[in-house]
Amino acid sequence: MPSLLCSMRIVKFTINMTPLQDLILPAPSSRILKTLILQGYIFPSLKDLVKSKDKNKPLFISMVGTQGKRLFSKGEILKISKGQMASSSISFPFYEKSIDEIKEDTYDTPFGKIVITVDRIDLLDLSSIKTEKYLEKNIKIKFLTPPLLTSKVLLPPSLKEKYKSVRSGYSILPSIGLISSYAYKTYLSALGKNENPELDTRQFKIGVLTNALSEVFGFSLEPITIIIGRDDKGNLRKTRGPMGWIEFDIKSKKLKKRIIKYLLVSSFLGLGKSRGIGLGEIEIS
Amino acid sequence: MPSLLCSMRIVKFTINMTPLQDLILPAPSSRILKTLILQGYIFPSLKDLVKSKDKNKPLFISMVGTQGKRLFSKGEILKISKGQMASSSISFPFYEKSIDEIKEDTYDTPFGKIVITVDRIDLLDLSSIKTEKYLEKNIKIKFLTPPLLTSKVLLPPSLKEKYKSVRSGYSILPSIGLISSYAYKTYLSALGKNENPELDTRQFKIGVLTNALSEVFGFSLEPITIIIGRDDKGNLRKTRGPMGWIEFDIKSKKLKKRIIKYLLVSSFLGLGKSRGIGLGEIEIS
Numbered sequence: 001m002p003s004l005l006c007s008m009r010i011v012k013f014t015i016n017m018t019p020l021q022d023l024i025l026p027a028p029s030s031r032i033l034k035t036l037i038l039q040g041y042i043f044p045s046l047k048d049l050v051k052s053k054d055k056n057k058p059l060f061i062s063m064v065g066t067q068g069k070r071l072f073s074k075g076e077i078l079k080i081s082k083g084q085m086a087s088s089s090i091s092f093p094f095y096e097k098s099i100d101e102i103k104e105d106t107y108d109t110p111f112g113k114i115v116i117t118v119d120r121i122d123l124l125d126l127s128s129i130k131t132e133k134y135l136e137k138n139i140k141i142k143f144l145t146p147p148l149l150t151s152k153v154l155l156p157p158s159l160k161e162k163y164k165s166v167r168s169g170y171s172i173l174p175s176i177g178l179i180s181s182y183a184y185k186t187y188l189s190a191l192g193k194n195e196n197p198e199l200d201t202r203q204f205k206i207g208v209l210t211n212a213l214s215e216v217f218g219f220s221l222e223p224i225t226i227i228i229g230r231d232d233k234g235n236l237r238k239t240r241g242p243m244g245w246i247e248f249d250i251k252s253k254k255l256k257k258r259i260i261k262y263l264l265v266s267s268f269l270g271l272g273k274s275r276g277i278g279l280g281e282i283e284i285s
Numbered sequence: 286m287p288s289l290l291c292s293m294r295i296v297k298f299t300i301n302m303t304p305l306q307d308l309i310l311p312a313p314s315s316r317i318l319k320t321l322i323l324q325g326y327i328f329p330s331l332k333d334l335v336k337s338k339d340k341n342k343p344l345f346i347s348m349v350g351t352q353g354k355r356l357f358s359k360g361e362i363l364k365i366s367k368g369q370m371a372s373s374s375i376s377f378p379f380y381e382k383s384i385d386e387i388k389e390d391t392y393d394t395p396f397g398k399i400v401i402t403v404d405r406i407d408l409l410d411l412s413s414i415k416t417e418k419y420l421e422k423n424i425k426i427k428f429l430t431p432p433l434l435t436s437k438v439l440l441p442p443s444l445k446e447k448y449k450s451v452r453s454g455y456s457i458l459p460s461i462g463l464i465s466s467y468a469y470k471t472y473l474s475a476l477g478k479n480e481n482p483e484l485d486t487r488q489f490k491i492g493v494l495t496n497a498l499s500e501v502f503g504f505s506l507e508p509i510t511i512i513i514g515r516d517d518k519g520n521l522r523k524t525r526g527p528m529g530w531i532e533f534d535i536k537s538k539k540l541k542k543r544i545i546k547y548l549l550v551s552s553f554l555g556l557g558k559s560r561g562i563g564l565g566e567i568e569i570s
Binding site for chain 2: 209
């Protein structure tokens with residue numbers, strides 16, 4: 001079953017980009033990599049996945065970063081200077097051909113000419129995720145871009161109908177349970193599993209259990225509002241989420257192991273909504 | 286049933302204290318008011334309640350405050366100067382005689398001579414708590430002293446036995462559900478209700494539901510470690526909790542009304558563990 005084996009690995013390509021002229025970044029800046037795919041320049045096999053409206057698709061395209069920081073606009077115009085090297089990453093279920101589908105070259109994009117090189121390739125085998133090195137210490141999660149997490153995923157499934165009209169917005173003060181619940185959701189997306197009542201219940205239970213059995217040791221969180229494009233009428237589309245980090249532990253070894261696994265998958269595929277445009281990029285240490 | 290009627294009201298006495306000499310504050314500084322009661326100078330009827338080891342007793346004795354801030358030590362020695370007016374508050378189930386049990390006078394305490402005057406008396410009638418003015422806007426909770434909240438109260442009661450050995454510590458990043466769950470616990474203490482499986486389940490459900498249906502709009506939180514006395518061997522006893530504020534809304538009107546009620550009771554009786562020595566003092570606006 002080669003196709004099943006393939007879908008059991010997630011790959012992350014970290015790609016360097018150097019513009020041949022000053023480049024004004026689009027909002028979100030992940031649009032550069034997305035456009036390169038839609039133009040057919042790189043990873044043509046991913047076109048359908050990029051276009052897919054599936055809410056939990058196994059695809060993460062990061063914002064553009066320089067010097068270890070992701071670039072996203074809070075209203076200001078962002079630029080990369082001519083010759084300045086920036087980078088961006090993309091993660092998806094591994095397929096053999098993918099390695100041949102990105103050629104180091106200069107590409108003509110709507111944003112200007114950009115030289116593309118591959119910086120590194122990371123592979124995560126879902127069937128043997130190594131959690132050992134994280135088990136004996138606290139878990140630290142760092143948000144490189146704000147995640148969009150709605151606290152409503154922690155609603156008991158039996159009450160979903162009763163509160164279906166409630167909009168609880170995106171959490172700017174996420175609990176460990178909420179983060180874990182969404183990490184499980186990302187894990188499901190990696191496995192290609194769609195939502196169903198049984199998985200919804202499991203996602204709810206993970207959130208509740210992790211909230212009850214976790215302890216936070218330190219954090220630095222700040223809500224930020226960022227621009228993620230324009231609507232059909234040309235109005236700016238904004239969204240709001242937390243930036244910063246949380247250091248915590250989970251006091252049940254079995255549960256901790258599971259959550260680490262989900263978080264490691266999320267360090268490839270992101271956390272929360274709009275992962276496909278680079279929101280919810282996290283680092284685990 | 287006059288005794289039932291009495292217990293349906295919570296009273297808060299705000300008491301001014303002016304030392305006749307420089308006064309070194311004990312840790313916790315709530316010990317001044319506590320000592321005045323144990324010495325029989327004020328509220329002699331409360332002696333038994335003050336001594337009681339009941340974990341959820343309806344008693345709150347605040348830390349000493351000056352200029353709107355509570356004084357608690359992070360290691361340093363705290364003083365009030367001779368003639369400087371400080372204040373402290375105490376909340377408990379109202380009884381008629383209480384008003385006569387505090388006389389404005391100069392009292393000789395182990396900490397020095399202190400002039401005591403009553404600044405104000407607030408009464409909260411549990412059978413008719415006014416929530417209207419809070420319902421139409423966001424709720425802002427401010428921690429005047431750090432609350433001690435263990436996330437384990439959000440564990441499903443059916444799993445309590447399974448995870449009974451787990452110590453999840455005090456949360457320094459409290460969720461709205463955790464705060465609400467503890468506010469309900471304070472409300473139960475005001476009603477004189479002891480814990481039982483049914484109330485445990487209700488407390489759990491309130492936490493889960495509020496976590497799912499709440500939205501945080503702003504916050505400023507910082508964990509602090511404070512000294513709360515010495516153990517039998519003379520070692521400093523420390524504890525850690527969050528200071529700051531959270532502004533949030535609850536997206537179900539019925540639930541919001543209940544939580545506001547519990548929080549208003551908690552603004553008299555405190556939130557979390559060690560309310561009796563002034564931890565978990567909150568303001569709601």
